[in-house]
Amino acid sequence: MVSPEDLTGLKKKSLYAKREPVYPKAVTGRFRRLKWLVMAVTLTIYYVTPWLRWDRGPYAPDQAVLIDLAHRRFYMFGIEIWPHEFYYVAGLLIMAGIGLFLATSAVGRAWCGYACPQTVWTDVYQHVERWIDGDRNAQIRLAKAPWTASKLARRLFKYAAFLAIAIATGGAWIFYFADAPTLLRDFIAGDAPFVAYATVGVLTATTFTLGGFMREQVCIYMCPWPRIQTAMMDEKSLTVTYKEWRGEPRARGTKKATLVDLNRGDCIDCNACVAVCPTGIDIRNGPQVGCITCALCIDACDRVMTQIGRPRGLIDYATLEDCRTEAAGGTPKPLAKTIFRPRTLIYFTLWAAIGLAMLFALGARTRLDISAQQERNPIYVRLSDGDIRNSYTVKIRNMEARPRQVEVGISDLPEAVAWTIEGSREAAEGTVPVNVPADSVAKVKLFVAAPAAGPQEDDFVFTVRSLDMEGATATVESRFERPEEGR
Amino acid sequence: MAEKRVDEPTGTETMGHEWDGIEELNTPLPRWWLWAFYASIAWAAVYVVLYPAWPLIDRATAGALGWTSTGQLEQELAKEQARKAPLLSAIAATPIERLADDPRLMQAAIEGGRSAFKVSCVQCHGSGAAGSKGYPNLNDDDWLWGGDIASIHFTIEHGIRQPDHDETRMSQMPAFGGMLSPDQIADLTAHVRTISGQQKADVAAARGAELFAQNCAACHGPGGKGDRGLGAPNLTDAIWLYGGDAETIGQTIANSRYGVMPRWSGRLDPVTIKMLAAYVHSLGGGEAMPKSQMAEAEGTKADGQP
Numbered sequence A: 001m002v003s004p005e006d007l008t009g010l011k012k013k014s015l016y017a018k019r020e021p022v023y024p025k026a027v028t029g030r031f032r033r034l035k036w037l038v039m040a041v042t043l044t045i046y047y048v049t050p051w052l053r054w055d056r057g058p059y060a061p062d063q064a065v066l067i068d069l070a071h072r073r074f075y076m077f078g079i080e081i082w083p084h085e086f087y088y089v090a091g092l093l094i095m096a097g098i099g100l101f102l103a104t105s106a107v108g109r110a111w112c113g114y115a116c117p118q119t120v121w122t123d124v125y126q127h128v129e130r131w132i133d134g135d136r137n138a139q140i141r142l143a144k145a146p147w148t149a150s151k152l153a154r155r156l157f158k159y160a161a162f163l164a165i166a167i168a169t170g171g172a173w174i175f176y177f178a179d180a181p182t183l184l185r186d187f188i189a190g191d192a193p194f195v196a197y198a199t200v201g202v203l204t205a206t207t208f209t210l211g212g213f214m215r216e217q218v219c220i221y222m223c224p225w226p227r228i229q230t231a232m233m234d235e236k237s238l239t240v241t242y243k244e245w246r247g248e249p250r251a252r253g254t255k256k257a258t259l260v261d262l263n264r265g266d267c268i269d270c271n272a273c274v275a276v277c278p279t280g281i282d283i284r285n286g287p288q289v290g291c292i293t294c295a296l297c298i299d300a301c302d303r304v305m306t307q308i309g310r311p312r313g314l315i316d317y318a319t320l321e322d323c324r325t326e327a328a329g330g331t332p333k334p335l336a337k338t339i340f341r342p343r344t345l346i347y348f349t350l351w352a353a354i355g356l357a358m359l360f361a362l363g364a365r366t367r368l369d370i371s372a373q374q375e376r377n378p379i380y381v382r383l384s385d386g387d388i389r390n391s392y393t394v395k396i397r398n399m400e401a402r403p404r405q406v407e408v409g410i411s412d413l414p415e416a417v418a419w420t421i422e423g424s425r426e427a428a429e430g431t432v433p434v435n436v437p438a439d440s441v442a443k444v445k446l447f448v449a450a451p452a453a454g455p456q457e458d459d460f461v462f463t464v465r466s467l468d469m470e471g472a473t474a475t476v477e478s479r480f481e482r483p484e485e486g487r
Numbered sequence B: 001m002a003e004k005r006v007d008e009p010t011g012t013e014t015m016g017h018e019w020d021g022i023e024e025l026n027t028p029l030p031r032w033w034l035w036a037f038y039a040s041i042a043w044a045a046v047y048v049v050l051y052p053a054w055p056l057i058d059r060a061t062a063g064a065l066g067w068t069s070t071g072q073l074e075q076e077l078a079k080e081q082a083r084k085a086p087l088l089s090a091i092a093a094t095p096i097e098r099l100a101d102d103p104r105l106m107q108a109a110i111e112g113g114r115s116a117f118k119v120s121c122v123q124c125h126g127s128g129a130a131g132s133k134g135y136p137n138l139n140d141d142d143w144l145w146g147g148d149i150a151s152i153h154f155t156i157e158h159g160i161r162q163p164d165h166d167e168t169r170m171s172q173m174p175a176f177g178g179m180l181s182p183d184q185i186a187d188l189t190a191h192v193r194t195i196s197g198q199q200k201a202d203v204a205a206a207r208g209a210e211l212f213a214q215n216c217a218a219c220h221g222p223g224g225k226g227d228r229g230l231g232a233p234n235l236t237d238a239i240w241l242y243g244g245d246a247e248t249i250g251q252t253i254a255n256s257r258y259g260v261m262p263r264w265s266g267r268l269d270p271v272t273i274k275m276l277a278a279y280v281h282s283l284g285g286g287e288a289m290p291k292s293q294m295a296e297a298e299g300t301k302a303d304g305q306p
């Protein structure tokens, strides 16, 4: 078949470029050290958190962080969230969102370069790769080499290592959802619920492919965040920049001696910055979506600059504004001024306000809640003495990890009495005692009777009061209904 | 068909179609999409063989796996039956008076009764058991034949005024229309409305009181408080099965009432009847068992269990 290219000589354009393998070179330096540190901290948090214990007494799990889907509870150290308090989680998500705005407007794509799981695991995988296959040059050589037994063995070993890391990654996730030691035992014994195995399977598969093979493709093609971030950065946000006014025109193979030639920039075109880049881009082409601002190119170039005796910072963290000032011969603003500026301060204020409001709300929770639902079929019943009775399903939530004695009372309904299905109207007194088991909802059916004379609809209040804790009460409004006059 | 050629700007072959100068480029579907499409076709073919697929008149073709949705339903029903079996036999083995001793059993009986009620009882008593004119409200605290769980159970089991049944709840109020004059009936009505607190005592009511003592007190008691042994309603309370206004009371006296309820023994199994009793008792008007009967039940229990 004749291909279109043959006929026209025009190449088909594609929006998708096939992946060119990236073999980033190992690098040392201050940002690499920072990256190690962030990696250690984030991975430690991820793996260790589910194993932390937190004593909540005999009625609640002792896992410090637990998303207990089966019982619809979320435990985080001293905080316990019930499903109806989901707004705390919404608040946390909003804080996370504003936190990202804050970080991005201040220090650019710091999340991408250091803390994003995709970055962290890709980094781990690249280190494993370097450890098995050698550094950049050895990797390229090995990739080109014909398939021999030793290459096959290396490859198998590498993929086995990748898989092991993937399993460890997927495996750690499930411990957030059940008691970690029990689940680990069940998981190994084959007794864990199917969903646990499925979750580990899916996360293992995604870690293996995303971290092992797709790497920067995820950032460039799959992740929406780089696009969103572009909108949140401005001329005052820090980003990794090649100082073109200082580096250009570049000249290859230059030694210190020839640098006196004033027509030459500082860049010696050694490509060290390109070789270390984990996403395989050339930062000298200007800011671009592929750059995750990991700053490894800064480390690489700084070494080169030191070697040739030029000041560091040919590639550096700088704002676009600074770049312009510096290119025009001025001095950039101090770092503190770059980070603390109105925009970041506004974000921070918002972020902190939401955080404080949530902390305040958490502190003020009574951990006791009541809701009442009126029986609609029938709405009211006439009793033999002529009084009218309505019935209600009252739910009392005891959100504390201990059983509690509470009493439910009614107010604002003259001459009314309330009693539970076990009690009787004759014995009914001012309040109805109810035992609520620890950390659960007690459902009681309450009958309320009042004289027939009165408004057809009468609002009144159910109050639940904890007998063992002064001041812990909760109320809910409800309605008492009577038949129309004349019936 | 026009000649195929290559479109210059995009470098893509055209399909050879042209409408008003607009040409269609040959941009085939992505390979992965086609594969997914072929895989769906293959999946469909396998599905048609394995599962019921072609609708026939009264069923669908049987698949190679022999699976049907009704079969699955039956399986699940059987499973549910098996799950409930121990509970049901426990209810069957427990005398009705003792059901409440085991809250778990009682709760299960109430829930079972709730669904049985929806099937057999709502036609007369209403879905919320609130009744209507002539059909008692089972939520209130007024009982014609007794409101403890054993009495309720007996009523459900044997029905009310079932002609073919010996044990049925039976009683009959005479129609006084032929025996008393309209004036006398009006006097009686005035008396009944007086004792139920609906109007003030007057001369007519005083005359009615005399008539009541002669004609009605035998069943309704001298004070009109009724007699559960006879299903004679309490005339002094606020609850009226047919209505407490003068006209309705007059009609009742003149023509009498003859409410019937089917007996459920023989139609429903004994466990369901027990569960119905538990449910009706739980509605909010259920009474405690009289002490004497409880003692009796205690006795049978002791005798029955060696």
Ligand code: SF4
Pocket (backbone or CB within 6 Å): A242, A247, A266, A267, A268, A269, A270, A271, A272, A273, A274, A284, A300, A301, A304, A314, A315
């Ligand atoms: S590492 Fe520095 S000197 Fe080397 S090519 Fe990159 S920018 Fe130029």
Ligand code: SF4
Pocket (backbone or CB within 6 Å): A240, A273, A276, A277, A278, A279, A280, A281, A282, A283, A290, A291, A292, A293, A294, A295, A296, A297, A298
């Ligand atoms: S260009 Fe530099 S900062 Fe950007 S991703 Fe590559 S190495 Fe990291």
